[in-house]
Amino acid sequence: MDIIELLETITLEKDNLEPITVETGRLLKVLMVNPSSYLVGDDGLSFIINFADENIKWKKI
Known part of the structure; x- marks a missing residue:
């Protein structure tokens, strides 16, 4: 199982819902695995993170 660490804070937004902030340093x-992204998550929260953002917004541990 792969783990990633966020290198910067990410804000998740969806219509008619309050934004969710995922803090820097969080492990997911x-x-x-999708062709150009990962589905990552923990504790009931999941979202897509793009391969192109590796070592910019996140890094593999």
């Missing part, structure tokens, strides 16, 4: 499990 890779739940699924």
Whole structure:
């Protein structure tokens, strides 16, 4: 199982819902691999993070 660490704070936004802020340094499990992104998550929160942002917004541990 792969783990990533966020290198910068990410704000998740969706219509009609309050934004969710995911803080720098948070560790997330890779739940699924897509052609150009990972589905990552923990504690009931999951979201997509792009491969192109590796070592910019996140890094693999």
